[in-house]
Structure formats: structure tokens, C-alpha cells
Amino acid sequence: MRGISEARWPTADAIIGNPPFLGGSKMRGELGDEYTEALRKVYEGRVPGGADLVAYWFEKARAQIESGECQRAGLVATNSIRGGANQQVLARILATPSPGLRGEGEGEMRIFNAWSDEEWINEGAAVRVSLVCFGNSPRPQAGEGLGVRGILNGQLVESIHADLTAGEGLNLTQAKLLKENAGVCFMGASKKAPFDIPGDLARQWLKLPNPNGRPNSEVVRPWANGMDITRRASDTWIVDFGTDMSEADAALYEAPFEYVVQHVKPVSEKNRDKVVARNWWRHARPRIDMRIALKGLPRYIATPHVSKHRIFVWIAPAVLPDQMLIVTARSDDATFGILHSRFHELWALRMGTWMGAGNDPRYTPTTTFETFPFPEGLTPKDSAPLTRPDGHHLPPVGEGNSSPLPQAGELGVRAADNWLNPPEWTDWLRTPEEEKAGYPLRPVAKTGHEADLKKRTLTNLYNARPAWLDNAHKALDAAVAQAYGWNDYKPEMPDEEILRRLLALNLVRAS
Known part of the structure; x- marks a missing residue:
């Protein structure tokens, strides 16, 4: 990559464009390793490594404005520009001083017009986009009040934040990671090859002997991904040789190993990651930290990485979660109830990103969980289970107290399970x-009820949201509000007020 330098753009009054939509994880496949590495090297420290390709256009335009070679820019991006690594280029725009509009003196760079989430159809492909106009704007003079204000989704606002929202006290891009939430929430294991098998085959293997005298249940286990939560459980299992089992030891589990040799090895050996290719019999990303955190728990909490509804479920400890599940290493009803409350859902929707034409919200361990301020005394640090000498867990301190929160969460789960x-x-x-x-x-399903049971999914349940479910969530929200000490809470409380309080609590906790 010797001699590679940043491309020069000509001086202009404005930059207007519709840069290509290409996700950060797809850049190597579409652009090649050499170009992708060169691009990231040139923009190192300016654009995060995992950002989408469009983010580089935003940064390039920002730099042109900062240097005085341009005044303003208007670019189209997928609506994922509002969150995650992509959002950092918008934050960088807002943090940049600028020379000001020509002839008007020093100004400040701002996003002055934006449409945060619009449908976009191009050659039959439907996506969701954000349209963002940014650049120089004059500072208000004495006595002029707010001066130039922004326009967001057609409405006049005082300012537009980096997540393309507005509102005083509602700039959630200021939210900080909280230490008490660290090491609790994880993305599930990433296999990167066809380790998954039908349940019927797995149950056959459980009956087979091995030369090491060990059962196949040690390396074959139930598996769940996002669709197992939003739809019906698929009875899919997975071959899992753990995090450090050698090839020689894995071979002693005859049937599972032979399956992996035939179906997994040809795929894994072609992986660009040399470590994955060399250890082809193991999952590419087995999530060691997650496995350690889940060990000994009687159950754990899971939510789909991407889902129309932000739903949480209990999963048995023997089930291995896929990367399309985000898991929380806690087993208490209080934590479950808080995560399933209106308060956490609002926070997750604002702090997460969105995916696809359906605009389904994406949940992440860092931005949505580790920033969320739990009620005092019920943070993940407080709900950490006590570990016995034998490695099993006892309920956390405070579990089973007089608070209505654990009971409210448990009753809702029981009703949903019965449905x-x-x-x-x-x-x-x-x-x-x-x-x-x-x-x-x-x-x-019992005979004759196969079709009936097939329709019973959490997605269908939350699409319909029957009265009993709505009542259960209202009772849960009231209990969580009580835990926060919000005695003035009513279901009619505006979302903005809830987010304002949560952000204030986050900033206090982080200080």
C-alpha cells in the first residue's frame, strides 16, 4: 500500500451525492482486500473500521468544508448512518469548527436539514434511507436568539443531533457506557460454517458409543437463533467442540466429527481468517467470555439481534445461542422485567440501529445494553448471582424481596408461555x-393441532397485542417505574420524558 493517498476533490460551493450503499462487513467481498485495507488506512482515526462505505463520503465532505474548499453538503445514506460506527462520522461533523459562510465570518458546522428515515426504492430494491444536509451556518449575533435553526423531517427544530433526532435533554449520543453493565450482555456464538443439524439426527447420535467412552451429548446440543424466538422453535441442534478441544480429541466423538469433516471442513478451510481455517472443527467465534458468564446459571435471557418487536425470553442453559441472539447472563426475574419494560424498549429503539426495508430494530450489547441505566439497586452489578463452591449459582441479593417487579415479570412470562x-x-x-x-x-403439537400451534409465535402475539398482554406490560411498567422512584409515572407519560430521565440518569452514573 506504499504511495496510497487520499483522493482530492475540487473546490466547490456544495457537494450533493448518493454514495453507494455497501455495509462495512461486505466491503472486502465487493471491493477486494487491497482496496478496502487502503481505504481504511487512509481514513484511519477519522472513520471507524466497521463503518459502511457511505461513511467515507460523509467524512470526505466534512473535511472539504473544514478546509474551506466547500460550504455545504447533502448526501443520501442508509438509515444506519444514525447509529453504531456510522454515527461517529455525523458526531465528527457536529464537533468540527468551520470557517463560516463566505462573507459572514466565523460559523459552526451543523446538520441543518435532515430526513431521518425514508423509504427508498431503486431498481426494485427497497431500503430505508436518511438524507442529511450539513455544513457551515452563521453563529447567531447578539440579540438574534437562536439564529439559524435546523429542519428535521420537515419540522423546525433548535438543533439536530448525530442520531438525527432533536430535543433539549434528548441528545442520546451523549450516553456513556456504564461500568456496572459490563461483561453481562453478549452476542451469541458465530459458527461461520454448517455445524447445525436436525434434531432427529442429533437424537440418533446421543445413542451411539464412542472410543473414548464419552457420550455425544458432550459435543452435540440444542441451538437457537433469532427465528427460534420470533417464530417457533425449529428443533435445530449443533455440533460444538467448545473453545479449545484439539482435533485429536474431537475425532473421538465419531459421528459428530465425521459429519464436521464432510460438511464443515470444506467451508472453514476457505475462510480468510487463518485461525478459523486452521481450527476448522471449532466454531469461528465461540464467544469464550459468554460461555464463562453463562456457566452455572439455571437459565439466561435472550433477545433477537434483529426483530420487529423487542422481546425477551428465557432459554435453558444447555441451549447454545447463535450470533443472531443477544444474551444477558442473568437468571433473576427483576432483570428480565426491566429489560422487557417500556423504558428499556424505548432506550433500545433510540440507541440501536435498523436493518432492511422492514426497518427492524437491531439490538447490540454495547450501545443498547451497556448504556442503559437500570434502577438503583437493580443494576447488573447488583443482580450478579452468588457462586457456590461447586460452581452453581444462588439467587442474587435482593431476589425475592417485597418489590412487585419480579412477580410482574414472572406473571407476564407465564401467560405468554401458556398462549x-x-x-x-x-x-x-x-x-x-x-x-x-x-x-x-x-x-x-398434539395430533390435529399442528396448524394451530404453528401460528402461535411471539411475532404474531405482539402483532395482535391482546388486552391481557397489554395489561401485563402496563403492570410491568408500573412496577419498573416504582423501582426507578418515578411516582408520577402513568402510561400516558410521553416517550420523550422517559428518555430525558434515562439519559440524565446515565450521565449521573457515568460521572
């Missing part, structure tokens, strides 16, 4: 081998 798998339609099955290995019961 998903009504006993009149459902049998719960488990083979002797599954039971011996500690694997959970599986819901199976």
Missing part, C-alpha cells in the same frame, strides 16, 4: 438420552 404452547394442543417430549444430558423438554 404459545397451550396444554390442550401441546405435548412436551424428551428422550431418555436428552433427559440424562440435562436437555430441555421440546414442545410438540
Whole structure:
């Protein structure tokens, strides 16, 4: 990459463009390793490594304005520009002083007009986009009040934040990571190859002997991804040789290993990551920290990485979560209830990003969980389970106290479970081998109710949001509000007021 330098753009009054939409994870495949590495090297320290390609256009335009070679810019981006690594280029724009408009003296760079989330159809492909205009604007003179204000989604506002929102006390881009939330929330394991197998095949393997005298249940386990939560459980299992098992030891589990040799090895050996290719019998990203955090828990909390509704469920410890699940290493009802409350959902929607034409929200361990201010005394640090000498966990301090929060969360879960798998339609099955290995019961439709049960999904439930579910969430929200000490809370409280309070609490905790 010797001799590579940043391309020069000509001096202009304005830059207007529709840069290509290409996600950060797809750049190497589309542009090649050499170009991608060169681009990231040139913009190192200015554009985060995981940012989408469009972010580089925003940074280039910002630099042109800062140097006085341009006055303003208007660019189209996918609506993911509002969050994650992409958002940092908008934050950089707002943090940049500028020479000001020609003939008007020193000014400040700002986003002065934006449409945050619009439908965009191009050659049959539907995406969601943001249209962002930024650049120089004059500083208000004495007695002129606010001076130039912004226009967001057609409405006049005092200023536009880096997440393309507005409102005093509502700049959630200021939210900080909270130490008490660290090391609790994780993305599930990333396999990068077809380690997954049908449940029927897995149950056959559980009956087979091995030359090491060990059961296949040690390397074959139930598996869940986002669709197992939003739809029905698929009864998919996975071959999992853990985080450090050698190839020689893995080979002693004959049937699972032979399957991996035939189906996984040809894929993994072609992986660009040399470590993944060399350790082809193991998952590419087994999430060691996650496994350590989940060890010994009687259950853990999971939510889909991308989902129309922000729903949380309990998952049995024997089930390995896929990367399309975000898991919280806690087993108490209070934490579950807080995460499933209106307050956390609002925070997650504002702090997360969005995906696809359906504009489904994306949940991440860092921006959405580690910034969220839990009620005092109920933070992840407070809810950490006590560990016995044998490695098993006891309930956290305070669990089972007089607070209505744990009970409100538990009642909602029980009602939802009864709706998903009504006993009149459902049998719960488990083979002797599954039971011996500690694997959970599986819901199976009773004869004649296959079609009925197929429709019972959490997505359908939350689309319909029947009165009993709405009432359960209102009761949960009231209990969580009480935990925050918000005695004035009512369901009619505006979303903006809730977010304003949560942001203020975040900033106090982080200080």
C-alpha cells in the first residue's frame, strides 16, 4: 500500500451525492482486500473500521468544508448512518469548527436539514434511507436568539443531533457506557460454517458409543437463533467442540466429527481468517467470555439481534445461542422485567440501529445494553448471582424481596408461555438420552393441532397485542417505574420524558 493517498476533490460551493450503499462487513467481498485495507488506512482515526462505505463520503465532505474548499453538503445514506460506527462520522461533523459562510465570518458546522428515515426504492430494491444536509451556518449575533435553526423531517427544530433526532435533554449520543453493565450482555456464538443439524439426527447420535467412552451429548446440543424466538422453535441442534478441544480429541466423538469433516471442513478451510481455517472443527467465534458468564446459571435471557418487536425470553442453559441472539447472563426475574419494560424498549429503539426495508430494530450489547441505566439497586452489578463452591449459582441479593417487579415479570412470562404452547394442543417430549444430558423438554403439537400451534409465535402475539398482554406490560411498567422512584409515572407519560430521565440518569452514573 506504499504511495496510497487520499483522493482530492475540487473546490466547490456544495457537494450533493448518493454514495453507494455497501455495509462495512461486505466491503472486502465487493471491493477486494487491497482496496478496502487502503481505504481504511487512509481514513484511519477519522472513520471507524466497521463503518459502511457511505461513511467515507460523509467524512470526505466534512473535511472539504473544514478546509474551506466547500460550504455545504447533502448526501443520501442508509438509515444506519444514525447509529453504531456510522454515527461517529455525523458526531465528527457536529464537533468540527468551520470557517463560516463566505462573507459572514466565523460559523459552526451543523446538520441543518435532515430526513431521518425514508423509504427508498431503486431498481426494485427497497431500503430505508436518511438524507442529511450539513455544513457551515452563521453563529447567531447578539440579540438574534437562536439564529439559524435546523429542519428535521420537515419540522423546525433548535438543533439536530448525530442520531438525527432533536430535543433539549434528548441528545442520546451523549450516553456513556456504564461500568456496572459490563461483561453481562453478549452476542451469541458465530459458527461461520454448517455445524447445525436436525434434531432427529442429533437424537440418533446421543445413542451411539464412542472410543473414548464419552457420550455425544458432550459435543452435540440444542441451538437457537433469532427465528427460534420470533417464530417457533425449529428443533435445530449443533455440533460444538467448545473453545479449545484439539482435533485429536474431537475425532473421538465419531459421528459428530465425521459429519464436521464432510460438511464443515470444506467451508472453514476457505475462510480468510487463518485461525478459523486452521481450527476448522471449532466454531469461528465461540464467544469464550459468554460461555464463562453463562456457566452455572439455571437459565439466561435472550433477545433477537434483529426483530420487529423487542422481546425477551428465557432459554435453558444447555441451549447454545447463535450470533443472531443477544444474551444477558442473568437468571433473576427483576432483570428480565426491566429489560422487557417500556423504558428499556424505548432506550433500545433510540440507541440501536435498523436493518432492511422492514426497518427492524437491531439490538447490540454495547450501545443498547451497556448504556442503559437500570434502577438503583437493580443494576447488573447488583443482580450478579452468588457462586457456590461447586460452581452453581444462588439467587442474587435482593431476589425475592417485597418489590412487585419480579412477580410482574414472572406473571407476564407465564401467560405468554401458556398462549404459545397451550396444554390442550401441546405435548412436551424428551428422550431418555436428552433427559440424562440435562436437555430441555421440546414442545410438540398434539395430533390435529399442528396448524394451530404453528401460528402461535411471539411475532404474531405482539402483532395482535391482546388486552391481557397489554395489561401485563402496563403492570410491568408500573412496577419498573416504582423501582426507578418515578411516582408520577402513568402510561400516558410521553416517550420523550422517559428518555430525558434515562439519559440524565446515565450521565449521573457515568460521572
